[in-house]
Amino acid sequence: MKKLLLQIFTWWNGQTIGTRFYTWRFGKKVGEDEFGNVYYEGPQTSFGVPRRWVIFNGVAEASAIPPGWHGWMHHRTDVAPSQETYVLREWEKPHKPNLTGTPAAYRPKGSLAGAGERPRVTGDYDAWTPGS
Template structure:
């Protein structure tokens, strides 16, 4: 417990910041939780006069880990949270996949210097630059 609190104090990407913790304690009304363990809150008003909505992540702050139904609620696309309705995922909605940038699973297009194999030869539609040419 103490280690988690220290991480939250000294890092902004782990769960919640001290400011979020204080705002949640003071104004937060728990709305629900998603399948990833992220907890959603509302309370107070934002600069446009709407009810403020926020999420406390279960682990590192990864905005793409918010499921589609909760994303719509967070961005005021709907006033009804997925916890208050029977939200059905549409067939075209894909499950969350962590961003692989900077990992061995990152996308490396054909010819990338980070990819396997050799770069394709120049076809003649342009001349590659070389020093003193």
């Protein structure tokens, strides 16, 4: 019951009722990633490409889409990672959640939310003054 109420009243927890209906009516499941996100493909858009969407496992966090699925979602490839043996390239890093707005967010010294004092400016910087 709680999950249904979340789907009715929030858009950031999984799928909404509208997304559930659209997925049921038009969606074809393409695959699932290691985070439990489920990917779908539907009818063509006005641009002539198939509509693609993801139903997140939990909170909707766009940075939680792995690189292979990101390429498929944005039509950079027509082959979904579930239909091929996708291997991360050496320069692709594992997912790290976006921590902005959380207590674990990066806060440099001297920022309003950070502790400490901003480092003093060294001689490699000259402040701009009008007329100079």
